[in-house]
Amino acid sequence: MTKVNVYLTFNGNCEEAFNFYKSVFGNDFAYVGRFKDMPPMEGIPPISGEAGERIMHIGLPVSKETVLMGSDTGGEWGPPLTVGNNFSITISADSREEALRFHEQLSENGQITMPMSDTFWGSYFGTLTDKFGINWMVSFDENIQ
Structure with missing residues (x-):
C-alpha cells in the first residue's frame, strides 16, 4: 500500500523539535542519522564539527500508518531554509x-x-x-x- 507522510526541515534545531514531538506522541525514534554518518560522496566535502552533528534524517512513528520525518538543512551544500516552505510530502x-x-x-x-x-x-x-x-x-x- 502506498503511504504518504510529512517531512519537516529545520535550521539546526531538528533534534530539539523531534525530542519535543517525541514527548507529545510518546513513541521511540525509528531512526536517527547525522550528517557526519554519511559516507563520502563525490562533490560534497567532508562534514565535521557542528554541521556534522546536525540531523540528516530522523523518523518518529506516530501511528501504525504514519511516520513524522525530518532533517536539518544541509548547510552550504543544501538549499536554504524558508519557513513556510520547510516541509515535503513523502510517498513510499x-x-x-x-x-x-x-x-x-x-x-x-x-x-x-x-x-x-x-x-x-x-x-x-x-x-x-x-x-x-x-x-x-x-x-x-x-x-x-
Whole structure:
C-alpha cells in the first residue's frame, strides 16, 4: 500500500523539535542519522564539527500508518531554509516502477531536485517541486515491503 507522510526541515534545531514531538506522541525514534554518518560522496566535502552533528534524517512513528520525518538543512551544500516552505510530502511507493511514475508525473511542469536513483541507505529515491510549489520526496524500499 502506498503511504504518504510529512517531512519537516529545520535550521539546526531538528533534534530539539523531534525530542519535543517525541514527548507529545510518546513513541521511540525509528531512526536517527547525522550528517557526519554519511559516507563520502563525490562533490560534497567532508562534514565535521557542528554541521556534522546536525540531523540528516530522523523518523518518529506516530501511528501504525504514519511516520513524522525530518532533517536539518544541509548547510552550504543544501538549499536554504524558508519557513513556510520547510516541509515535503513523502510517498513510499509499492514498486520501483510506481515510484518512477509518481516522480515523473508530479514533476511535470515543475522542477526535479534529485532524479530517482539508488541511495546509500538502500532506497530508490528522488525529490521534486511540483508546478504548484509543493516539495515531494518519492521512494521505494523493497526491504520495507
